[in-house]
Amino acid sequence: MNKQSSRRKFISTAVILTAGSTAIAKTLTMKTKDNKLAHQVYFWLNKAEDKDKLIEGINTLKKIKAVRQLHVGVVAATEKREVIDTSWGVSLLVFFDGIEGEASYQTDPIHLDFVKNYSALWNKVVVYDSTIV
């Protein structure tokens, strides 16, 4: 291989590698940054009668700028099966544009106020953060 063809080969290889890395980077970015995020939270209440109060508190979170969709739930009357957890009291499902949205929600004053004003109502909380693929 002469110098020129060697150089041509180096350039074409570099182009292929760059294209490949860009594709990989794009895939990784899609999976960790830009994809929609579902923030799923389950609350176990100290007193069952505080359900409406907690729902009222959760509804204040709708005003947070990063929130795209927010759904509040209670245990559904679906057929009981061993795999279904029905021990919780209130569920919260929030969609964000990506992990930055969730991060900004966590530190939003409305969210901090919610935790301050309502956290005495629950004794356990479990969170599942899903990146939608």
Added chain:
Amino acid sequence: MNKQSSRRKFISTAVILTAGSTAIAKTLTMKTKDNKLAHQVYFWLNKAEDKDKLIEGINTLKKIKAVRQLHVGVVAATEKREVIDTSWGVSLLVFFDGIEGEASYQTDPIHLDFVKNYSALWNKVVVYDSTIV
């Protein structure tokens, strides 16, 4: 109270009770039957490398008639906190029109095929069924 006025009182009381029961029944129906249902499932895989295979299987569920929306997720790279469960592998979130939708989904041949063909991939599954309020 004479017989006629007693009968009139009985009828008006019966009308009020019926109207009341209907209102209560309607409220209960709203909360347990007609409201949107979020069926949230978390799968723990036997082998992490089977993630794509399970996602492929979950995507077949989109064809089930009762499914209104279906989202497949993986653990998001949100900031780690004690309350966040990141031990699962794949998440599934399905919206139905109500509990009947979820019941029809459970017995749909496409769902039964999914369980038959893919259940060997997971060793644990946890389901939270939320009625959206």
